[in-house]
Amino acid sequence: MKNIAILGSTGSIGKSALQVVEKYPERFRVVALAACKNHELLLEQIKRFKPEVAALSDPEAARALSGKTVVPVLSGEEGLMKAATYEGASFVVSAIVGFAGLAPTLAAIRAGKDIGLANKEALVTAGDLVMSEAGRYGVKVLPVDSEHSAVFQCLNGNGGDFRGDIILTASGGPFLGKRAEELEGVTAGEAINHPNWRMGRKISVDSATLMNKGLEVIEAHHLFNLPPERIKVLVHPQSIVHSMVEFPDGSIIAQMSVPDMKAPIAYALSWPERLPGVIPRLDLTRFDGLSFSKPDTGAFPCLLYAYRALREGGTMPAVLNAANEAAVGAFLAGEIGFNDIPAIIKETMALHARRDLIEEKSVIEADSGARKSSSELIGKIRDKRRKIF
Amino acid sequence: MKNIAILGSTGSIGKSALQVVEKYPERFRVVALAACKNHELLLEQIKRFKPEVAALSDPEAARALSGKTVVPVLSGEEGLMKAATYEGASFVVSAIVGFAGLAPTLAAIRAGKDIGLANKEALVTAGDLVMSEAGRYGVKVLPVDSEHSAVFQCLNGNGGDFRGDIILTASGGPFLGKRAEELEGVTAGEAINHPNWRMGRKISVDSATLMNKGLEVIEAHHLFNLPPERIKVLVHPQSIVHSMVEFPDGSIIAQMSVPDMKAPIAYALSWPERLPGVIPRLDLTRFDGLSFSKPDTGAFPCLLYAYRALREGGTMPAVLNAANEAAVGAFLAGEIGFNDIPAIIKETMALHARRDLIEEKSVIEADSGARKSSSELIGKIRDKRRKIF
Numbered sequence: 001m002k003n004i005a006i007l008g009s010t011g012s013i014g015k016s017a018l019q020v021v022e023k024y025p026e027r028f029r030v031v032a033l034a035a036c037k038n039h040e041l042l043l044e045q046i047k048r049f050k051p052e053v054a055a056l057s058d059p060e061a062a063r064a065l066s067g068k069t070v071v072p073v074l075s076g077e078e079g080l081m082k083a084a085t086y087e088g089a090s091f092v093v094s095a096i097v098g099f100a101g102l103a104p105t106l107a108a109i110r111a112g113k114d115i116g117l118a119n120k121e122a123l124v125t126a127g128d129l130v131m132s133e134a135g136r137y138g139v140k141v142l143p144v145d146s147e148h149s150a151v152f153q154c155l156n157g158n159g160g161d162f163r164g165d166i167i168l169t170a171s172g173g174p175f176l177g178k179r180a181e182e183l184e185g186v187t188a189g190e191a192i193n194h195p196n197w198r199m200g201r202k203i204s205v206d207s208a209t210l211m212n213k214g215l216e217v218i219e220a221h222h223l224f225n226l227p228p229e230r231i232k233v234l235v236h237p238q239s240i241v242h243s244m245v246e247f248p249d250g251s252i253i254a255q256m257s258v259p260d261m262k263a264p265i266a267y268a269l270s271w272p273e274r275l276p277g278v279i280p281r282l283d284l285t286r287f288d289g290l291s292f293s294k295p296d297t298g299a300f301p302c303l304l305y306a307y308r309a310l311r312e313g314g315t316m317p318a319v320l321n322a323a324n325e326a327a328v329g330a331f332l333a334g335e336i337g338f339n340d341i342p343a344i345i346k347e348t349m350a351l352h353a354r355r356d357l358i359e360e361k362s363v364i365e366a367d368s369g370a371r372k373s374s375s376e377l378i379g380k381i382r383d384k385r386r387k388i389f
Numbered sequence: 390m391k392n393i394a395i396l397g398s399t400g401s402i403g404k405s406a407l408q409v410v411e412k413y414p415e416r417f418r419v420v421a422l423a424a425c426k427n428h429e430l431l432l433e434q435i436k437r438f439k440p441e442v443a444a445l446s447d448p449e450a451a452r453a454l455s456g457k458t459v460v461p462v463l464s465g466e467e468g469l470m471k472a473a474t475y476e477g478a479s480f481v482v483s484a485i486v487g488f489a490g491l492a493p494t495l496a497a498i499r500a501g502k503d504i505g506l507a508n509k510e511a512l513v514t515a516g517d518l519v520m521s522e523a524g525r526y527g528v529k530v531l532p533v534d535s536e537h538s539a540v541f542q543c544l545n546g547n548g549g550d551f552r553g554d555i556i557l558t559a560s561g562g563p564f565l566g567k568r569a570e571e572l573e574g575v576t577a578g579e580a581i582n583h584p585n586w587r588m589g590r591k592i593s594v595d596s597a598t599l600m601n602k603g604l605e606v607i608e609a610h611h612l613f614n615l616p617p618e619r620i621k622v623l624v625h626p627q628s629i630v631h632s633m634v635e636f637p638d639g640s641i642i643a644q645m646s647v648p649d650m651k652a653p654i655a656y657a658l659s660w661p662e663r664l665p666g667v668i669p670r671l672d673l674t675r676f677d678g679l680s681f682s683k684p685d686t687g688a689f690p691c692l693l694y695a696y697r698a699l700r701e702g703g704t705m706p707a708v709l710n711a712a713n714e715a716a717v718g719a720f721l722a723g724e725i726g727f728n729d730i731p732a733i734i735k736e737t738m739a740l741h742a743r744r745d746l747i748e749e750k751s752v753i754e755a756d757s758g759a760r761k762s763s764s765e766l767i768g769k770i771r772d773k774r775r776k777i778f
Contacts, residue, residue, distance in 0.1 A: 153642060156545065163665075167673075234673060244645075250668035251652055252645040253542060256633075263640055279639035284556075284623060289678015 002269065005032035005086050005113070007104050008095035010041040012200045013118040013144065016261045017093045017269075018045060024266075024275055034074075034083035034104075036096070037061035046071050055083035057100075080104050085111035091269065093144070094119045097202055098325055099318075099367055102126055106360070109133045109141075116268035118144035120215045121325075125318035126363045127222030141223065142268040147216050148223055149264030150242035150255035155224070156272075166224060167244040167252070168216055169236040170295060171196050173208040175338075176237060180299045186338045188331060196239035196259045205328045209341050210295060214306020215324075218317050221310055228310045233303065234292045240282065241290060258282050301342045305349060315355045315366035322370035323348035330378045340381050348373045391658065394421035394475050394502070396493050397484035399430040401589045402507040402533065405650045406482045406658075407434060413655075413664055423463075423472035423493075425485070426450035435460050444472035446489075469493050474500035480658065482533070483508045486591055487714055488707075488756055491515055495749070498522050498530075505657035507533035509604045510714075514707035515752045516611030530612065531657040536605050537612055538653030539631035539644035544613070545661075555613060556633040556641070557605055558625040559684060560585050562597040564727075565626060569688045575727045577720060585628035585648045594717045598730050599684060603695020604713075607706050610699055617699050622692065623681045629671065630679060647671050690731045694738060704744045704755035711759035712737035719767045729770050737762045 004021065008014045014035070021028040030049040035042050037058035046054055046069050055074035056062040062075035074082050084092060084104035092108040093116040094101055101119030106126075108115060110133060117123070122130050134141045143149050147168045155162055174193050175183060192204035199207070206212035217231050232246075242264075244254040257263050258280055266278040297304045302324070309320035327344040330336045336344070351373045355362055393410065397403045403424070410417040419438040424431050426447035435443055435458050444463035445451040451464035463471050473481060473493035481497040482505040483490055490508030495515075497504060499522060506512070511519050523530045532538050536557045544551055563582050564572055581593035588596070595601035606620050621635075631653075633643040646652050647669055655667040686693045691713070698709035716733040719725045725733070740762045744751055 153640065241643075246670070247663050248665040249652060249655060249663040250646050250649075250666070250670055251542065251656070251663070252671055252673075254630075254643045254645060256641040256643060257639050260639075263638060266638060267640070274636050274638040274640070276637040277639070281635070281639055282641055284641075284681035285683055287678075287680070289676075289680045291676070291678045292673035294674055 001026075002028050002091050003031045003089050004028055004091045004093060004269070005034070005083055005089035005108070006030060006093045006095065007034045007080070007084055007101070007108075008036075008093075008097065008119070009033040009045055010035040010038040011095055011097060012198065013095035013261060013265065014093070017095065017116075017265050018049060020262050020266045020269060020278070021049065023278075027275070028269060031088040032083045032086040034080050039065040043068055052088050053083060053086055055079040077103070081107050084108040085113070089113060091116065093265070093268075094122065095144070097200060099125060099321060102130075102363070106130060106133060109137055109139050112137055112139060114140045114142065116142050116144045116265065118265075120145065120219055121321055123219040123222045124215050124321050125367065126357065126360065127218065127317070128357060129360065129363070131222050142271055143219075143223055144261075144264050144268050145216060145219065146259070146261065146264045147243040148220060149267055151220065151224060151245055153255045153267065154243070154245040154253040162224070162245070164248050165230045165232055165246040166220060166226060167232045167234055167246060168213060168220060169234055169239070169241050169243050169292075170210060170213040171207065171239045172235040172237050172295075173210070175208055175299075176235065178299060180339060183299060183338045188334065191331070191338060195237070197261075201332055202325070202328055205331060205341075206324070209302045209338070210297075210300035211302035211306065211324050211341075211345075213295070214303045215321065217303075217306055218310045228307055233295050235295050236290065236292050238287055238290055240287065256282055302345060305342065305345050309349065312354050314357050315362055316349065316352065318357070318363045318366040319349055319352045319370040320345060322367045323374045326371050326374035326378060330382075335382045336378055336385075344374050344377045344381075347377055390415075391417050391480050392420045392478050393417055393480045393482060393658070394423070394472055394478035394497070395419060395482045395484065396423045396469070396473055396490070396497075397425075397482075397486065397508070398422040398434055399424040399427040400484055400486060401587065402484035402650060402654065403482070406484065406505075406654050407438060409651050409655045409658060409667070410438065412667075416664070417658060420477040421472045421475040423469050428454040432457055441477055442472060442475055444468040466492070470496050473497040474502070478502060480505065482654070483511065484533070486589060488514060488710060491519075491752070495519060495522060498526055498528050501526055501528060503529045503531065505531050505533045505654065507654075509534065509608055510710055512608040512611045513604050513710045514756065515746065515749065516607065516706070517746060518749065518752070520611050531660055532608075532612055533650075533653050533657050534605060534608065535648070535650065535653045536632040537609060538656055540609065540613060540634055542644045542656065543632070543634040543642040551613070551634070553637050554619045554621055554635040555609060555615060556621045556623055556635060557602060557609060558623055558628070558630050558632050558681075559599060559602040560596065560628045561624040561626050561684075562599070564597055564688075565624065567688060569728060572688060572727045577723065580720070580727060584626070586650075590721055591714070591717055594720060594730075595713070598691045598727070599686075599689035600691035600695065600713050600730075600734075602684070603692045604710070606692075606695055607699045617696055622684050624684050625679065625681050627676055627679050629676065645671055645673075691734060694731065694734050698738065701743050703746050704751055705738065705741065707746070707752045707755040708738055708741045708759040709734060711756045712763045715760050715763035715767060719771075724771045725767055725774075733763050733766045733770075736766055
């Protein structure tokens with residue numbers, strides 16, 4: 001029996017993780033659930049999964065919940081950290097979206113928990129720190145992203161001295177094949193309408209800009225200890241091959257399945273075992289063809305900026321991420337256009353003076369600084385748009 | 390340094406194996422070369438690779454060679470067995486085509502050599518015996534067929550308690566998509582014109598009839614200890630995915646590369662390591678799409694007969710194989726038509742009274758009996774055709 005804490009339980013990954021737990025009650029038990037502010041859904045989850053503790057980082061939401069359940073409800077950042085380090089859990093699913101996921105992930109590692117990592121930003125902004133702390137505390141960081149889980153599966157038994165390349169696949173998102181000019185007027189509604197995966201709004205936009213793949217390149221660098229030039233990206237619109245490993249002899253090992261996040265979640269939870277019947281079988285005869293192409297970094301330059309940030313290292317990936325979070329937020333709010341997202345990221349990175357990343361403080365400073373720069377750039381665009389309309 | 394004996398050095402696999410040896414002289418040395426009768430090519434190979442011993446199973450060819458080299462030339466069946474068990478070799482590449490490969494493969498196993506197995510018939514006709522002898526003598530049987538090598542690679546680190554399915558891919562051969570009626574008049578020249586692989590004539594015809602895949606299903610049963618219903622076949626005309634493993638959780642691991650036999654040969658020779666730069670890299674963007682479909686066992690019933698022989702077990706797979714060898718030989722000689730091949734196999738199997746396979750003698754008897762039956766059936770067809778033309 002594995003006792004699990006789920007951080008971000010009301011989000012897309014959190015809900016899938018709970019489905020996996022529910023399907024294999026003899027293997028997993030949920031002991032802590034934490035979310036941001038969706039107290040209604042959290043209450044339902046509490047009733048169903050009977051955790052020992054719950055947390056909401058939004059204090060008002062925590063207050064709203066606490067009268068309705070006998071389970072102790074922790075509140076605020078502090079409550080989130082307590083859930084992340086809850087002594088009854090041996091495994092933490094880190095599925096909070098965005099930079100907010102870094103602190104509880106680090107706290108869980110330092111409390112000796114193995115991590116199922118769905119939060120990208122912890123590795124993107126502070127990968128060296130996270131991985132060195134994981135090494136120091138002897139905990140495993142198991143990928144929950146479908147791409148990194150695929151690489152992890154492909155490397156099984158080969159990972160030790162892996163000297164090859166990895167190929168991350170990208171669906172290409174809803175705007176695959178469009179030119180930059182055609183992207184000018186696209187709406188948030190169009191951007192979050194992903195062809196293959198049902199995901200949260202922020203990650204759906206990241207998928208449309210290819211920044212999601214850029215963040216994954218940075219994650220992969222940390223998870224698999226590979227230099228940027230050995231991490232490649234191919235667009236694969238069918239989202240069946242989730243990623244690949246290319247060995248030096250010329251052989252490629254690929255992982256495939258129907259696109260369903262329960263698969264990588266269950267693999268992280270049960271590794272090194274595999275559970276039976278997690279997702280439906282893949283029927284390869286249903287596809288006209290599995291195709292692969294080079295990403296169009298002219299129309300989708302975010303991927304290039306991610307590689308650049310990774311090469312520059314230090315605080316730059318945190319800046320890339322902060323600028324992206326700010327820009328995507330503004331795009332979803334209808335304040336800026338789709339092509340403004342890469343423009344803001346590029347400009348914010350240009351404004352930032354890279355520093356080495358020695359401690360958490362440097363990350364937080366870089367993040368804050370970048371958010372400030374981005375916010376000003378967003379303000380300028382908004383003002384300009386107001387004048388036009 | 391691995392000292393290697395190559396049985397069948399003048400054939401397609403043997404020549405590829407020598408290319409691998411030549412490319413990695415610091416890793417491999419050829420100490421014994423054996424072939425059937427191509428003494429001219431064997432002489433060239435002797436000059437280039439300087440083995441300690443050579444063998445030709447055809448005595449006349451052996452005589453022709455022996456005057457031309459200082460290397461001892463062994464002759465006949467006995468010479469072949471000596472090469473297979475040569476004490477200077479620790480690894481034997483078993484690449485003699487057909488039933489003739491069984492005896493030297495068993496001899497090599499009993500002499501404690503690890504085996505790189507390219508000969509299909511040893512496992513098809515006497516798989517239980519070969520694998521139990523391998524266990525008894527503590528030798529490894531490493532697959533050299535691209536499909537089984539792919540499965541072996543996909544299972545790396547997962548093989549121990551594998552409880553899933555394997556999916557062998559088939560190119561479909563040159564007649565993919567044709568109906569049975571359209572196959573009536575095809576010639577040997579058309580049948581051996583394989584779209585993706587350059588192979589010997591016999592295996593090319595097997596590929597055109599899908600019997601090659603049937604033999605591989607039987608091989609896979611023995612190599613991976615799986616029941617027939619857990620071994621599936623999908624037609625994949627691009628020959629890029631060489632085979633797959635389907636885990637119980639719904640995840641598939643696939644092995645891909647450009648179609649080049651040097652890859653599985655090198656993997657068997659260097660396993661568990663991988664050598665750098667064995668074959669060119671695979672560029673997945675070059676394909677319109679990788680496609681998969683169910684085999685058409687109406688037009689290509691040999692695959693069904695192989696499953697049937699495997700399920701019946703005992704001497705039946707040896708009968709299937711003998712009938713196939715006889716029928717393919719007659720087809721290549723222009724004596725029978727393409728559709729006569731499955732007809733002869735079906736009829737020969739129906740004529741055979743299945744027996745348990747306890748010792749080599751039962752295999753040899755079943756093989757001889759089936760060849761006799763097939764030969765009579767071929768004779769009848771030939772006579773009928775003579776009357777017509």
